[in-house]
Amino acid sequence: MLRHILLGALIAWPSVALALGARVVERMCIPASGMPLVGKPAPMPIGCRLRGCLESGAFDWRISIDAKILDGVELRFDQFGAADLKQLQISGHARIDGDRIVLNSGDSRIDRIPDKVRGTVNFVSLSPIFRKDVPVVLKSALSSSGVTPGKGIVDQITIVQHDGLEPVNRFEWNYVFQPCADSSPASGAAYDTLRIEGAALGEKLDVVVMIDARRRTPSGAKECQQGGSVRQDDWVQRFTGVSPLVIPINNLLTSGRCNSEIAVFSGNHRMYLGRAAWTDQPGDVHTIKLQPRIVVPINIWYFKDEDKSRANDEVLVATRLFIGNRVGIELEPKFHRLSEKETEVIKQQKCKAAVAMKKMGRYIVNALNVYYVAEGTDRNCAIVETPGKCETSDKHPRGDGNFTYLGTISAPFTLAHELGHAFGLRPSTCWGHVNNLVDAFGLENVMYADTFEAMLRKRFTLGQVFRMNTQQDKWGGTMLIANGLRSESDQRACRPNSFSKHCPLLNTDLR
Ligand SMILES: [Zn+2]
DSSP, X not given: OOOOTTHHHHHHOHHHHHHTOEEEEEEEEEOTTSOOOOOOOEEEESSOOSTTTOOOOEEEEEEEEEOSSEEEEEEEETTOOHHHHTTSEEEEEEEEETTEEEEEEEEEEEEEEESEETTEEOEEEEEEEEOTTHHHHHHHHHXXXXXXXXXXXXXXXXXXXXXXXXXXXXXXXXXXXXXXXXSOSOOSXXXXXXXXXXXXXXXXXXXXXXXXXXXXXXXXXXXXESSSSXXXXXXXXXXXXXXXXXXXXXXXXXXXXXXXXXXXXXXXXXXXXXXXXXXXSSOOEEXXXXXXXXXXXXXXXXXXXXXXXXXXXXXXXXXXXXXXXTOOEEEEEEEEEOOXXXXXXHXXXXXXXXXXXXXXXXXXXXXXXXXXXXXXXOEEEEESSOOSSSTTGGGSOXXXXXXXXXXXXXXXXXXXXXXXXXXXXXXGGGTTSOTTOHHHHOTTBTTOOOSSSOSOOOBOXXXXXXXXXXXXXXXXXXXXXXXXXXXXXXXXXXXXTOXXXXXXXXXXXXX
């Protein structure tokens, strides 16, 4: 459930929004041999982006970059072609390069950035640009900085968004660069091969691979590399390239008592999960064929036109977050108008209104149904009443994970958050919400549950994404499986706060 205690204040004093900006720390390691594995581009909302906050439509950005390692950063606008970019006023250390803006170290301004283009929400993605000789640059920066290697060099990017003279939003990225401890997953010639194929030959792939297997340690002992303890988490690595990806990995062994399994996460493909049978000899080749993203039907029920348009925005934001975080799904909305009387039933009965809606035929079975009608709160109804404590949550009866209602005012990522619950990140008190786990997740996690600090909710961890695709619990599990969009054989009883050899830690991620 999201709360909206600050919205009144936001409308009255735009400068309060400034305090809501986000500070994000990204850690990256630079392999001795060349380019680092770059994380997801950071999507950034334009302007305040809280409904009712500001409706000026265009914002001026003041950007300051302190880059010791990076060559600069690039900005790409979701809804802008090269011709649109030319309409912007750009000055300082910024320039247009085709369909992107390149920013170099120093101060720059980009004025009059619209928050909507041709009726569609405009987003900016920010990605770092590296020099070709980045390992050399890092080495020399580390040796001249006086800090011990391992602490890293920090590049900083600050963006302050202005509405006229008024600063309305501030974002700060700190990129921490360190040399990679182990630049290659393979050593010597004794390796196995993982081959990952896209749907089409030559398709561009960008995947994260999670492997559980039995392997030999450098000292020669055999051990399980799998989730199951805080100290020993799954092996996770990102690979990019053109299909097929042929990845050499250390010789993996027959499974014994270990879990031997591979999960592949991709923005453009559904999550792959399958068992892998390795032999004790090197030279095994395991082939994985990725399937297209799951298209998830979602029924949006509304009474007011403004709720329909808000829902449309939130579906777009949610789909973007699901793709960017490699959940492997996209939403396909269908809009249905309710009568005012029908909305009253939901306002009064909340989750219990599911029964009445079904009776009235205002509910599509085996699909997500989201009602933009209630007041104050937002809820996914997988559990009829929110458990107050994790320990006693099992006493709470099952509701309907396909039934969600949303309040009249909210942040753009609200739908993504509630669908996180629908897909099994629950109960909120058992780490379905990550509020008390700030060290591991940060305020940018979509399942952080106060609007207070979170202008920039953008992340699901791989541990969360794994559960969204596989969850099995007494409240119906993930609706992806309940609605027949994934196979029942993928089911895993992995509550957010539990881990085992079959369940990665919730904060397992590329960090
Ligand atoms: Zn919630």
